[in-house]
Amino acid sequence: MAHIHLEDGSFTLTWVLVWWLLALIVLAIAIWLVRSKEKTDSRTIALAAFLTAASFAVFQISIPVFGGVHLNLTPLIGILAGPMLGTIVVLITNLLSAAIGHGGWGLVGANVLINVTEVFVAYLVWKGLARLTGSLFARAGLATFTGLFAGNLVMMGIILLSGVQGTTLSIYQTFAGLSLIVAVNMGVAVIEALITGLVARYLGKTRPDLLGLKRQ
Numbered sequence: 001m002a003h004i005h006l007e008d009g010s011f012t013l014t015w016v017l018v019w020w021l022l023a024l025i026v027l028a029i030a031i032w033l034v035r036s037k038e039k040t041d042s043r044t045i046a047l048a049a050f051l052t053a054a055s056f057a058v059f060q061i062s063i064p065v066f067g068g069v070h071l072n073l074t075p076l077i078g079i080l081a082g083p084m085l086g087t088i089v090v091l092i093t094n095l096l097s098a099a100i101g102h103g104g105w106g107l108v109g110a111n112v113l114i115n116v117t118e119v120f121v122a123y124l125v126w127k128g129l130a131r132l133t134g135s136l137f138a139r140a141g142l143a144t145f146t147g148l149f150a151g152n153l154v155m156m157g158i159i160l161l162s163g164v165q166g167t168t169l170s171i172y173q174t175f176a177g178l179s180l181i182v183a184v185n186m187g188v189a190v191i192e193a194l195i196t197g198l199v200a201r202y203l204g205k206t207r208p209d210l211l212g213l214k215r216q
Contacts, residue, residue: 002114002151002185003059003072004159008104015162020109023091026116030087047210048085051077055093059102071192074115074151075122075144076199080210086119087112110158117154122147136211140200141193148189152182 011019055073072093077086091112098105126143133139156178160171169177203210 002118002148002155003070003103004107004111004114004155005103006107006164008106010104010164010166011106011110011162012165016106016109019107019113019158019162023109023112023116026113027087027091030084033084034088044081044085048081048089051081052089052092055089056096059093059097060100071188071195072115072118073192073196074118075126075140075147075192076196078119078121078123078147079126079140079143079196079200083116083120083123086123087116090115090119110162114151114155114158118147118151120147121150136200136204137197141197144193144196145186145189148192149186152185156182 051073055077058071058073061070074086074090077089081089091108094103094108094111094115097103098108103111122143125146126139129139129142156175159178160175164174167174200211204213
């Protein structure tokens with residue numbers, strides 16, 4: 001979904017450092033909060049490792065629409081692993097993706113911020129809807145769509161603030177182009193929302209503990 005696929009050199013060094021610095025601050029806070037717990041459940045860590053592998057694999061599957069879009073499972077990561085471990089998961093996923101040429105190294109910081117937004121927003125919506133509906137499918141689907149929408153907004157903001165070197169497009173033309181990309185992404189977000197909703201409903205029946213629920 002929301003992911004900046006530009007090459008290194010697309011952003012000036014100043015903006016590359018700004019996004020990397022912010023991403024490292026977010027990562028440091030996440031690690032501190034994870035370590036501040038008395039003990040992190042080994043099952044949760046194993047689940048986070050599985051989500052990292054799954055997310056990386058899904059990242060590489062391109063849907064041939066408007067130059068290629070993809071799912072990324074960030075909302076599902078937020079729902080299952082939580083926002084703190086989720087932050088670490090998306091960092092590793094982006095580093096592995098950059099290593100095989102899926103986005104530049106200099107853009108990892110920006111992409112981590114985008115994906116962390118998706119993780120956090122999806123997690124908050126998932127938790128917030130618990131009092132409003134008992135449908136795991138609806139909760140997960142709405143959390144996914146909202147999280148991905150927020151990530152797309154952050155992506156637009158980062159690109160508009162940073163500017164893209166080597167382009168002659170005005171900021172208005174850039175905004176129009178990005179709006180089209182977001183519209184396509186949100187169309188795919190509907191698919192990811194349906195998939196995440198189905199996964200949540202299935203886990204609710206088979207492994208409710210993974211969703212923080214008690215087996216009935």
